[in-house]
Amino acid sequence: MPLDNHPSGKINLDPDNAEHGLAQLVLTVVELLRQIVERHAIRRVEGGTLTDEQIENLGEALMNLEEKMEELKEVFGLDAEDLNIDLGPLGSLL
Template sequence: MIVGGGEPAHRPTGKIALDPEKAEEGLAQLVMTVMELLRQLVERQAMRRVEGGTLSDEQEEQLGVALMNLEEKMEELKEVFDLDDEDLNIDLGPLGNLL
C-alpha cells in the first residue's frame, strides 16, 4: 500500500525487520521492544511496592512522576523511530507475542 508521497504504508507485522538495507530500523525496533518490556516490568514492581505500603507518600509521588516521565520518553522515541505499540509486540513464534 502506498500513502501520500509514494512511501509504503506503515504496517506492523509482529516481526523484526531483517532486511539488510533496513537494519537500523530493525535494530531500533528490537531495542525499543526490550526497553518497553523493561519499562513494564519496572512499573509492575513499583505498583507492588505501592500496594505493599513500603513507600512513604513522598516516595510514591516521586515514583509516579518517574514512571510518567519514562512513559513520555518512550512515546517520544517511538515517534522518532516511527514505531507504535504493535511494532514493539514482536511475535515469538510458539511462545506467542512478547508483550
C-alpha cells in the same frame, strides 16, 4: 520519511534498514523492562512499603519514561504494535 513497519510482530532485519530494526528491538526491550518496573512499583505501592515521597518520585519517573518512549517511537515511526514481537510458539512478547 515513513519507515517500513512490520505489523506481523517480527523485527525488521532488512540490511538496508538496519537502524529501524535495531531501534525496534531496543525499544521493545526497554518497553518490556518499563512494564516490569511499573508492575513491581504498583505491588510496592499497594504493599505500603514506600513513603509518599517515594511514590511521587516513582510515578514521575514512570511518566517521564513513558513520555520518552512515545517520543522515540515517533522518531523511528513505530507504534505499540511494532514493539509486540512474535515469539512463535511462545506467543507475543508484550
